[in-house]
Amino acid sequence: MPGELDTVAAQARNLREEFRTFVREHKGRPLESEALGDLAPLNRLLARDEGFFQLDVDFDFAKKPNGPALQLRRVRRWRSPDSLLPIGEALARLLSEEDFSDIKACEGPACTLMFVDHTRGRVRRWCSMALCGNRAKQTAHRNRFKKIQDTTDA
Known part of the structure; x- marks a missing residue:
């Protein structure tokens, strides 16, 4: 529909700015569990995901001669422009896998x-x-x- 992609782009920009504010407030020190409340918009975005896992052929099986020739692969359905925000998953990975003490702003x-x-x-x-x-x-x-x-x- 006309305007849907504009709406998604505006949502992406809002998410970016909310995340940028969050990072500026918490960068340079370990992330505390109390910060989870500030991440409600990101959690709402992640809850809209239409992804699932599926078994597929692992084309790298030659590197694993005794291992299985199958791999678990994540698949995402793209039914609406709202689901075009996989950046939320990348932000969540950053929050859960990186030490916030190491996050810096460019000088x-x-x-x-x-x-x-x-x-x-x-x-x-x-x-x-x-x-x-x-x-x-x-x-x-x-x-x-x-x-x-x-x-x-x-």
Whole structure:
């Protein structure tokens, strides 16, 4: 129907913003069970899932010569645009599988992205070294160069 995809897109944006707010409030420290109340919209979304499991042929069975040639596969029915939000499952996996102490916000001044820091020393600062990290290093270099020029001009 006309407008259904617009409605789903608006729902996805709302979910993204609610989740972004949740992450900003809880990032950098372990997630407590009291936070579950803040996740009611995500749980409502997950309850609408029309997924089920099904046995299927495992085409990787050559790697498991003594194992079964079958695999358990998740299947999802797409009956309505409301079910086009599998992002909810990805958000739930993040919440249940990652340590919230490792979630950080990118230090790029114009960047709104967050990431899970899996580096050894947990010292990652940017969502992407190629984008935000490079821009920050260019800005720092320009500022250093400008300081040097200002002192030589004086």
